[in-house]
Every structure is written in structure tokens, then in C-alpha cells.
Amino acid sequence: MQFNALSPTVALIILVIFGLLWIAFGYFLGRKNETLDDYMLAGRNVGMAFAAATAMATWVTSNTTMTAPQVTYELGVWGMVGYSLGAVGLLLFAPLAKRIKYLLPHGFTSGDFIRERYGVLAWRVFLVISLFYAFGWLISLGMAGGILVNALSGVPYHVGMTFILAVCVSYTLLGGLRAVIATDFVQTIIIITGVIIIAYLVISNVGFERMHTDLQTERPMLLDLLFPAAIMFLFNNLLFGVGEIFHSNVWWSRAFAFRADTGARAYFIAGLFWIPIPIVAGFVALAAPSLGIIVPSSDMVGPLVAGRILGTTGAIVVFIVVFSALASSLDSLLAATADLITQDIYRGHINPGASDEQCFRAGRYIIVGLGLMTWILCVPRITTLASLLYFTGAFVASAIWPIVFGLYFRWATGLAATLAMLAGTGLGLLAYFQIGYYVAAVASAAVSLIVLVVVSRLDNSKFNFESLAKGESLS
Template identity: 35%
Template sequence: MSFQTIGILVVLVLGFIWAFIGIKVAKKVEKADDYMVGGRNVGVAFGAATLLATWVTGNTVLAAAEMSYSTGILGTIGYALTGGLGVLAFAPLAKKIRISMPQGRTVGDFFRHRFDKKNYYLFLIMLLIWDIGWLLTQGLGAGVLLESIFGIPFHTGLILTIGIVTLYVTAGGMLSVLGTDFMQTLLILAILFIFPAWVFSNAGFADVYTNIIHLAPDKMNLALPAGLLFCVVGPIMGIGEVFMDNTFWQRVFSLRPDKTKQTFIYAGLGWMFVPIAIGCLAFVAIGTGMKVDHPDAVAPLVVGHYAGKLGSVLFLSLVWACIASTVAALLNAVSAIFINDVYQVHINPNATDKQLIKVGKAVTVLAAVIAIAVAWSKPNSMMGLLLLLGVINAAYIFPITLGLFWSKTNRHGAFLGALLGSIIGLFIYGNGGFDLIFTKIQITTISWGGAFQGIIVGGLISLLFTVGVSLIQPERFNFRRLRNFESKEENIAEDKAKVLA
């Protein structure tokens, strides 16, 4: 049996298990709430597991090693802070959201009722761009993983992964996602911490360290400017991702109200150990002078070389579980945004639960097709894609945070902050142009731009406009509007139904 065949069999076996669980759980779906938030009584252990399954992504494994390979030890530390601090920072917001919006379903509910239409529509556009980009990174991760370890053609791995996940997510939405997340998390954690010891024992820890000091001493430099900058920018990017990501908002609404903050704290602390464990593999490549054509493939290359076929199979199981869980969460998040914030609000306000679920399934399939299409051209760097999306994330940190905690936050200031922060941040990211993955619009050339600078400037501009306009023209938002919004929507729907009758 060829190694390529083994890889396909591993994916099919794991995919069958996830699909079996997801489709079986899907039988419990009765209401649109089941499809979008999976109930509202998830406890700490199960909640932390689903957060880890969602947030430990293919990026976490592949890009964490890529960052360690390119930036050294500060890249490892910075990546651990990137995702961990993001979840920890969201913990107090999660508690506030759960209390303020007990019947919420998506992050769109917050923007629609906290601000105004222009903020709402701008956010939906930015969220769509972000979700497509995030799905792109996961599809890229799946294709790169299967190609680099098993020689499976990139496009075959891409279609196989997204196709299997779409099967069970379409069937049961969030309930299917939650049903598979727990087992995926156990698999991820069980395998993850095996590899550093396994690989280093074969490569020789002392030899690796000595060679790094000789071949690339800057990789161990704790004062490396690029590394220090990433340790600052990484958490900004991670916080923005979590704050903006609908998958986290959905999990807020699915958790028990009294356990929300605690669950996010545990998940944030647990997440930090994952990129540290996997980032260590990059130092083996550095210390042994291994040839690496694509930095985002450094982790599977090291495992394949020093842990053999068995290690490669286990590593595939690990990363594929990470990717599958994240793709599942993203597909359901996109579906929930559409049926809750587009279809029910603008197309069919009187839609029944059955109609909403039907539309949600159709959108899930459409989102999967789009994900395959955008990943088809195989962009070069996964970390580059994450940094590009990080500019948009940074621009939304302050509108979301201040909108939740500060009643004086001005809706016009929040809009200008998010819009100008994103545009100017992307301009600086592109060194005087807009580097939009598949095309680049060059306007001028600046020598001081770059990805990290774009994220920092985008966040600062957002802060300046959101706070500045709010201080000049403060508003008086009544947070009870968030608590009572669903009953008002139900009343409007009932009135419309009476008129039609």
C-alpha cells in the first residue's frame, strides 16, 4: 500500500467518524436556535473543548511552526500570546454579551442593535471578507498538509477535507459541530504533545541547540526587533480575530450564563501550550539545516523526517482534526450570519424554523464551494494571509469593546474608526498599495510600511476615531435595548403577520 493511499484512508476513516457523529446528533435539530447556537446550556468542560477545537486550527499548527522558523524563539512566544491572550481578553466581554443579549445568536445582532445600519452593513461586508479569508487558510492548510506528507495532490486534499466537513455541518449545524468538537479536542491534545519529545529524541536535543547557536544564533535572540514587534502585534491580531469572529459569539450564546467567563479563561490558558509545543519542531529544521521550500510546511516536513511513517500518520490525524473542527465552525458561522442577519431581517422576517434551517443548509454548501474556489490557486504563505486579515481585525477591537462597555460610544465614530482603520491599515500593509491576496493595487511606494505596521496603525486609527468622536459628541445608549431586542422583533413579526392576515 502506497503512502499516498494511507493518507487518503486516514482522512476517510476520521471523516467517517466525524460524519457519523455529526449526522446522528443532527437528528436533535428542531429549531433554528439548535442550528445556529446548539442550545444555550453548554457547561465548562464541553465549552472549553469546543473553543479549543475551533481555535486550535490548521494555522495554529502550520503557521506557528512557520513563525518559529522565520523569527525564532520570539516567534514561538509571540504566537502563543496571539491566540491565548485573544481568548483571555474576550472572557469579560463574553460574560457581558451573555448577560446583555440572552437571546442573541450572532455578532450581527450586536451591531444591528447597538449601532446603526451603516455600521451593521459595513461589518457584514468585513466579516464576509474575513470569513472567506479564514476559510481560505484552512483549505490551504489541508491541501499543504496532505501534499507535503503523503504526496496527495493539493486540490484532492482540499476537496476531500471541505467536502467531508460540509456533509455533517449541513446536516446539523451547530449541534453537529458541538457533537464532534469534544472528540476532536481529545485527539488533538493526545497527539500534540507527543511530537516534541519524539522528534527531539531522534534529532538530538543537544545537537539541535548547538547547531542553532552556530548556524542561526539570531533565532535564539530574545531582543530580536522583528520578534519583539511580533510579540506586540500578534496579541493585537489575536484579540481582533476573537472579538470579530462569529464562531466565538455563537459559543457565548451556547454556554450557560454563569459559566461563560470561566470557560473562556480555561480555553485561553490551554491554547497557549499548543503553539509552543508545535513551534519547537521548527528549531529542529533550523538546527539540522533542513531545506524548507515552503515555511508553512516546516512542521510536517520535520515530523516526516524524524518520526517516520507512523509519526506522519499521527501528525496527519492531529492537523486534519484541527482543520476539520475549524472549517466546521466557520461554515456554520457563515450560515448563521446569513440566516439570522440577512435572510430573516431583510428577505423573510416571518420565516419559520423549518425555512431558516433549509436556507442555512443551502448557505453552508455555498460557503464550502466558495472556500474551495478561493483556495484553488494555492496562495504562498499562510502567515501572510493571517496578517492581512489581522488588519481588519485590529480595526474592530475598539468599536466592539467600547460598544459593549461604554454607553457614550458614538455610532459615527465607531463607523469611521472601523472603516478608516481598515483602509489605512491595508494601505500600510501593502507598502503604499492594497495587497489583496489575488491581486495588488499599487498606488505609491512607502519604505516604512509592512504587515506589522499596518495592524498597529489600523488599530490606533480605529481607537482615535472611536474615542475621539465619542468624547466630542457622546451618545447615551440604553443597554436594555440589547436585552429586549428579540421580544421587539417578535412583536414586529406578529404585527406584520396580522396585517397580512
């Protein structure tokens, strides 16, 4: 029987209190925004504490708190460990952030770099990949909101999803990146505190021995270190995380927003703090068989188990933690995707002569439009969170090598980068459908690497990095 740890009334009260809190915070911080730089990049002057907090909070998403348990429930111990390898993306982005800030001191988006480094064709292919990923992530976050509220309280999926989306759109709209980073700071404190409480309650409520015995009897593969699909998943998840972070404007916009001496250290610290969170979140799922919990859809396992073993108090903690995690990612993604569309689509394609004032206004409309589009795509709840998320792995992993080689080496060419992204995405999708979601990113990254190196070597042209640092076409 589906057990609801919270009454619908309690769930709705929490949603309303925290929703109003975030919106009021966004309004308060938004009053300080005077220029496009303020709104999009928080004045390019974010310090260490806020920088590390926003990087970590953004990376602790519904995917960490809900997909990590799902992957553990499906792929066992390696699923849990593999998920924590997502931290590698943050750790490896640390040195890249420094290089990005140095090469593009006036940059706004990841699209700026691709356009200046590889030309218009590669830029357009990159935009398609980046926007596809952004929508995939936005939809997974919106869906996670609805699933969370439904699993813990029985409130219909569509009600929870709509409410959470509306709150995040509102405060991102009011406050821009400054509000996003400030709320992320508060949300990080809530997430870390909540995860520590949950870990303590799980350890004191569930015995390891009972869990181990039940898993060995009913779900032996979840403990098997030679579980084939889980072995394939390990580096796939690592590369997926790297692809997400290296290409996405969520992380590039922060690299531009952080102070020059802050970015690298902030990403490194955020990565280290992030590692244990999916382990704790995933571990909870292994208690499901011992507790006799029936899991209708594997992306519900985290909240279902937490609600059952932790009681009403624990469920409230879980609810607030996951709501904070969701909001901290949803706002960041809304802001960064709106920046990308404003700068690369609106100013780059539709209105090339747009002033900062026009972009400022367009950015607000784009945030509302993104929220609406996400809501429409969330309504049908077409698949599970992991399946949706890892589908985008084929796209983002194809951009890893064009970004890395493009940042450091002169020999990588625009044609090679374009073909690498197209071939990587194509073969990654083939692997997704022919084998499974746990190989799409590996296949995509491998093909992209080969194509990029081979095609670049056929062309002897060398890029001049000094043209990037001038930033003539970026403002």
C-alpha cells in the first residue's frame, strides 16, 4: 500500500511557507539589479563563500536526492558509488573556470566561447545540444517536484509540480542571478543540515545486517560488485556529469560571475562537499525491500523509504531538503538558460543590435516562457527521471572534447568540433536505445574524441587565442 508520511495539508503549508520565503528573498535582492551584468552575472563579483555554496547547491539537484536513490534501487551499490562520481565534473571544472575567466573576461555564456572559438556552424549545433539538455534537466526538475510531493503526501503530481515551478520562476524573475546565488547559499545550509539529520536517523532506525540479508535473498544483484549494467554505468555517469558541467551555461555563467581568484577554488570545494550526498541519498533506497515498500516507479523510492522509516518529522526534513535542492537547481537553470537564449538566440540571431536594456527586458520574458514551456512538457510525465536525464547524456558528452581542446589547444578546428558533436550525439543515442541509458555518454564521448582529433589533424589551421581575450564581439 502506498504510505503517505505527510498529510496533504502539512505538505501544502510547507510549500507555501518556503515558496513565499524564496519569492520575498528574490524581490529583496532584485532591487539591487541595475545593469544587465547585475541581472545576468550578479555584477561579476561573487566571493568565495557564495561561490562555493551556489556551485554545490546547484549540483545537489532533484537528480542527487531522487535519481541517486533510483539508480541505487536499479543498479545497486555501484549505482550509488557511480552517482557520487558526478562530483568529478565539478572538480575538473575548477581549472577550466580559471582558464575561461582568463580567455573571456567579458563573456556572458558558453555559447559566446563556442561562437568565437569555432565559428557560427559549431555555435548553432552547440546551442541545439545545450538547449535540448537544458529542457531535459528543467523537465526532470519539474517532474521531480511533482513526484516528491505526491510520494510524501499524496498531493496530486500536477499540483506539486505546478506550485514548485511557479515559485522558482517568480523569484528568478524578480532577482536574477544575484537572487539565485543568495538563495542557493541558504539552500546549501538547509541541504547539508538535512542530509546529516537523515543519515543519523537512517542509521539509528535500520539495521545494516537486516538490510544485507534481505537484499541477498530478494535482490542479490544490488550487492553484486560484478553487476554488468552497473559496471557500465560507473564511467558513464562520470562522463555524463563532466559533459553536463563542461558545456552548460549554468556553470559558465558562474565562472564569469565569480571573482577571478575565486572560481577554481569554489568549484573544487563544492565538488569535495558534494561527494557524500548521493551516497547518503542512494543508501536510503537499499532499505526498501526490508521495509516491504512497494515502489510503483523507481524514481519514487527515495521519498517513499524516507517517509516510511523516518516518520512525520523525518518526512518534513526530507521534504524541505528536496524542495530546497530542487529550487536551487531549477532557479539556476532557469537563469542560465534564459541568459543563453537572450545572448545567443535573441541578441545573436533575432536582434543583433539589441541594447543591454532590451536584453534585460527580453531576459524576463524568456524566464516566464521557459517556465511555461517546462510546465507543458512536465504535464504528461512521459518517463522516469533517470531515463529522461541520461537520454541527454548522449548530447552533452559529445561537447566535452570540443570544450576542453578548444580551451587549451590551437589545433582544434570548427568543422571538427561540429562533426564531433553531431557524430557523438548520434552514436550516443544509438547506444542508448540499443544497449541502455548507462552507456550513452561513454559512447558519445568516445566517438566525439575520435572525430575531433582526426578531422582537426586533416586541417592545419591554428586558432589565435588572443582574439578571444579582446572580447570585441562579446558585449
